[in-house]
Amino acid sequence: MTSTSTAGPRVIARKRRTPAARVKSVIWHVALLAVLVVVLYPAFWVLTAAVKPNAEILTSISPIPTSITWEHFASAFDGMAGIGLWRFFWNSFVIAALSVVGIVASCSITAYALGRLEFPGRKAMFAVVIATLLLPGQVMLIPQYLIFSEMDVVNTIFPLVIGKFLGLDAFFVFMYVQFLRGIPRELDQAATIDGAGHFRIFFSIMLPLLRPAIVTSSIFTFIWSWNDFMGPLIYLHEIEKFPLPRLLQSYNNTEAVSNYGGMMAMTLLSLVPVVLFFLVFQKFLIKGIATSGVKG
Amino acid sequence: MSASPSTTAPPAATGAGAPPAGGSRGAAKRRTPPSRRGERLVGYTFMTPWIIGSLVFTVGPMLWSLYLSFTDYHLLLGGEFIGLENYAAMFDDPMFGRAVKVTLLYVLLAVPLKLIASLAVAMLLTQSRRGIGFYRAAFYMPSLIAMSVGIAIVWKALFAGGGPQDQFMSWFGWDGGGFIGNPSVSILMLVLLSVWTFGAPMVIFMAGLLQVPSELHEAAEVDGAGKWHRFVHITIPMLSPVIFFNVLMETVHAFQLFGPAFIIGGTAGGPAWSTLFYTVRIYALAFVDLRMGYASAWAWVLVLAVGVVTLVMFRAAKNLVYYAGEDNR
Numbered sequence: 268m269t270s271t272s273t274a275g276p277r278v279i280a281r282k283r284r285t286p287a288a289r290v291k292s293v294i295w296h297v298a299l300l301a302v303l304v305v306v307l308y309p310a311f312w313v314l315t316a317a318v319k320p321n322a323e324i325l326t327s328i329s330p331i332p333t334s335i336t337w338e339h340f341a342s343a344f345d346g347m348a349g350i351g352l353w354r355f356f357w358n359s360f361v362i363a364a365l366s367v368v369g370i371v372a373s374c375s376i377t378a379y380a381l382g383r384l385e386f387p388g389r390k391a392m393f394a395v396v397i398a399t400l401l402l403p404g405q406v407m408l409i410p411q412y413l414i415f416s417e418m419d420v421v422n423t424i425f426p427l428v429i430g431k432f433l434g435l436d437a438f439f440v441f442m443y444v445q446f447l448r449g450i451p452r453e454l455d456q457a458a459t460i461d462g463a464g465h466f467r468i469f470f471s472i473m474l475p476l477l478r479p480a481i482v483t484s485s486i487f488t489f490i491w492s493w494n495d496f497m498g499p500l501i502y503l504h505e506i507e508k509f510p511l512p513r514l515l516q517s518y519n520n521t522e523a524v525s526n527y528g529g530m531m532a533m534t535l536l537s538l539v540p541v542v543l544f545f546l547v548f549q550k551f552l553i554k555g556i557a558t559s560g561v562k563g
Numbered sequence: 564m565s566a567s568p569s570t571t572a573p574p575a576a577t578g579a580g581a582p583p584a585g586g587s588r589g590a591a592k593r594r595t596p597p598s599r600r601g602e603r604l605v606g607y608t609f610m611t612p613w614i615i616g617s618l619v620f621t622v623g624p625m626l627w628s629l630y631l632s633f634t635d636y637h638l639l640l641g642g643e644f645i646g647l648e649n650y651a652a653m654f655d656d657p658m659f660g661r662a663v664k665v666t667l668l669y670v671l672l673a674v675p676l677k678l679i680a681s682l683a684v685a686m687l688l689t690q691s692r693r694g695i696g697f698y699r700a701a702f703y704m705p706s707l708i709a710m711s712v713g714i715a716i717v718w719k720a721l722f723a724g725g726g727p728q729d730q731f732m733s734w735f736g737w738d739g740g741g742f743i744g745n746p747s748v749s750i751l752m753l754v755l756l757s758v759w760t761f762g763a764p765m766v767i768f769m770a771g772l773l774q775v776p777s778e779l780h781e782a783a784e785v786d787g788a789g790k791w792h793r794f795v796h797i798t799i800p801m802l803s804p805v806i807f808f809n810v811l812m813e814t815v816h817a818f819q820l821f822g823p824a825f826i827i828g829g830t831a832g833g834p835a836w837s838t839l840f841y842t843v844r845i846y847a848l849a850f851v852d853l854r855m856g857y858a859s860a861w862a863w864v865l866v867l868a869v870g871v872v873t874l875v876m877f878r879a880a881k882n883l884v885y886y887a888g889e890d891n892r
Contacts, residue, residue, distance in 0.1 A: 292692060299698050302684060306702055306759065312727065313717045325720060328727040376609040386606035392613070399621060401811075403819050403869050405845050406862040409631060409855045410624035433616025440613075465605040494711040496822040501850060512712040516826060519716050531720075534713040541708055549700050552707075553766055 317343075317532040324527050339528035343536060347518050348506050352533065359510035362424050362499075363492040369431030370439055370488045371481050377434035378443030379469050383455065393444070399437040412501060426502045427495070431488070439484045446480040447473065479551075486548045490541050511537040628859045636856035649860035658836075658844055659861075665832065666841040668750055670817040673757035678809055681761040685768035686798075699769070703762035714756070715826035719743060722752045743827070746837035753838065756823055764809045771805030772798070803884040811876050818869050821846070841865055 311330040317339050319332040327333075346352040380386075381393050415426040434440055450473070458468050474481075496512040503509055506517065515537060518530060545552065607614075617623075632649055636642030653659045684702060688695050708714050722728045724741035732739075739745050742752045779797050788796070799806070824832070824840040830847040832839025845865070849858035 295687065295690065295692055296694070299684075299687060299694075303698065303701055306705060306762075309714070309717055309721060309759070310704075312721065313713075316717075316720070325723055326725050328730040373612050377613045380606045380609035384602050384606040384609070386603040389606065392610065395617060395622070401815050401869070401873055402625075403815075403842075403862070403865050405819065405821075405842050406628050406859075406866045407621055407624040408845075409849050409859055409862070410627035411620060412849075413627075413855075414619065414624065430616065430620055432612065433620065434613040435616045435621060465602065469609075490707055494708070494822075496712050496825070497846075500825075500846075512822075515712040515716060519712075519719075519826070530716065534716050537713045538708055538711065541711070542704070545700075545704055545707055553699060553703060 313531060313535055313538070317528065317535045319528070319531075321526070321528045324531060336528070339526075339532035340536075342526055342529035343532035345529075347514060347522065350507055352536065354507065355509055355511050355514045358508060359493055359512075362427055362495075362510055363489045365424070365428045366431045366492040367485045367488045369428055369433075370436055370484055373432050373434035374436065374439045374443050374484065375474060375477060375481070376469070377440050378447055379473055381440070382444035382447035383473070384465070396437045396440050396444075399435075400441060408501070415502065421502055422504050422508065424503070424508070427492075427498045436488075439488070442484060443477065443480050446477060450476055479554075482548075482551050483554075486544060486552055490544060493541055628862060631856050631859035632863050633860075634856040635854075636859075638853035638855055642856050645856075649857050650864070652857065653860060653864065658839070661832070661836040662839050662841045662844040665750060665837065665839050666818060666820075669753060669757075669820065669840070670814060672750070673754045674810065674813045674817050676754065677758045677761050678764055678806075678813060680758055681763075681765035681809075682768050682806075684761065685765045685772060688765070689769055689772045699762075699766065703766055706760040706763040709756055709760045710822055712822065712826055715823040718752055718756055718823065719827055744834060746835040749828070749834060749837045752827060753820065753824060753840075757817070757820075764813065767805060767809060768802070771802050775801040800885045804886060807876070807880045807884045811873065814872060814876070815869055818865065818872075 308330070315330045315332050316324045318335045318337065319327065320334060320336055323333060344352045346355060381389060381396065411426070412421070415421050418425075420426060430436065454472055455468055458472055463471070493510075494512065495510075496516070499510050499513040500516070503513060506514075509517070515530075515534060518533060522529065633644055633646060634642045635645050635649070688698055720726055722742040724744050726741050729737075729741040739748060742748050775798060779801070780793055783793050783797055819842055820840055821842040824838055824843050825846070828834075828838030828840075828843065830843060830851055832843055841861070842865070845858050845861050848854050848861060852858075
């Protein structure tokens with residue numbers, strides 16, 4: 268459009284800023300701020316919905332409350348069916364923490380074998396990993412349920428975490444493999460010459476080098492597990508075992524009618540750990556997705 | 564790819580380091596002393612959890628569900644082999660048509676809109692200006708919470724009758740009420756939820772855009788190419804592998820949307836089946852109606868559909884995706 272930029276960036280830099288460049292910069296910021304407002308509106312809305320009076324929540328478009336009430340948080344902490352909210356936080360936390368431990372332990376050894384070792388069948392196994400990456404999980408749901416009910420573990424968290432301990436999360440296995448392949452072969456060769464075995468190489472060389480992948484996968488595993496709804500929906504049926512998403516769904520179906528504010532406060536509280544996690548680990552996360560292409 | 568180094572590297576070098584050269588047996592033997600057997604053993608040891616897990620929880624269940632899809636298995640009543648009847652029944656099942664329609668509509672709306680938004684914002688953000696880190700983080704944040712039950716509940720409130728969306732659109736003469744009560748537009752709630760998460764592909768696009776050599780743009784600019792031309796003839800081709808990756812992943816995931824659809828529309832996909840996603844229907848058939856044989860047939864049709872779509876995309880990618888540094892065609 269404007270031919271100013273063809274004059275070469277250096278000339279512009281010396282003159283500091285031409286008026287055209289300044290206008291462009293303003294347009295740029297205005298455009299992004301507009302996107303920002305739209306993107307953050309739902310987040311602000313729920314933030315303030317939790318302190319609005321019940322009558323105002325569903326009918327006001329403005330995220331700014333006319334008056335502030337804290338009673339919704341009190342009723343949110345009361346939880347449901349006489350079980351306090353902390354119990355559900357704890358349930359969610361246990362599942363998420365176990366998932367993280369399982370993912371890191373199982374994916375690192377599986378990926379080391381697939382990415383750094385040579386043995387018959389390796390290629391076929393890796394092909395299976397890639398295939399499950401794109402395979403709709405719904406197709407395995409029913410037999411898995413039948414297997415778990417045969418094992419008598421329905422209504423426990425076992426079905427929710429066992430796959431994590433067996434390296435079945437194809438996505439993370441793939442991510443670890445990609446990461447390990449980037450590590451120069453000379454490292455293993457040098458270690459082998461020095462007399463290190465494969466276990467030694469794995470624990471003393473590969474695991475420490477895998478740290479960025481381990482951090483990224485742990486954060487994502489925690490968040491995805493925290494949000495997971497389908498697993499708990501199918502396998503957990505007693506309210507005292509519910510993680511937060513299950514609690515929210517039940518609450519939404521029953522008590523929310525009379526206590527909408529409590530619902531909003533509970534919703535907000537359930538999102539807090541994820542947002543906190545994000546704020547703390549933001550750099551890792553974004554670098555992680557940029558290099559490995561994690562889905563949202 | 565592999566053609567260029569062989570002309571420059573002497574054969575001696577290949578024997579020492581790179582395994583794929585093959586050919587000379589002596590070199591291969593020299594390189595793989597006793598550790599080869601140990602490597603196998605360690606390999607299988609490390610793979611043991613995955614092998615057991617795959618047999619019991621993925622590959623086994625796949626085969627089992629294929630078998631179930633040929634039976635009328637009911638969780639409480641049992642069942643027997645009925646051949647292709649389930650598949651035949653699906654085509655007479657009005658729910659099948661509804662679920663397919665809703666799911667396809669969602670995929671066709673959500674994937675392009677989300678990706679166009681993410682590419683547009685990514686291009687804005689890769690112009691180096693102040694505040695990029697902040698915008699990037701703020702735009703990415705929704706991707707982490709959008710699929711949660713909490714946000715689905717918020718969405719229900721935002722699109723309720725008399726809620727924010729209804730009020731906002733009323734200012735412009737809208738009288739269709741909240742999206743949640745209006746079957747002709749209720750799917751848009753989920754489309755918008757998906758577009759809200761444009762930050763995830765955006766970050767991937769940004770990484771891709773930064774890889775495009777600026778010399779290409781500069782050279783084209785010298786030759787008098789305008790912005791649009793440079794976008795179509797440089798940015799798009801150079802970015803095509805990333806575009807392909809994003810289109811593929813987003814499409815495959817869009818077909819499988821469950822949580823938000825379940826919370827917003829329930830097992831019946833209300834109102835009037837307008838949010839009856841395919842996966843929601845599978846859930847209802849299997850875990851509400853307990854018709855697990857029939858539900859398995861539904862699931863296999865989904866696998867086939869996603870498989871066909873994936874194959875078509877890979878085919879199309881052969882002609883459309885440009886990999887820099889490779890001889891195209």
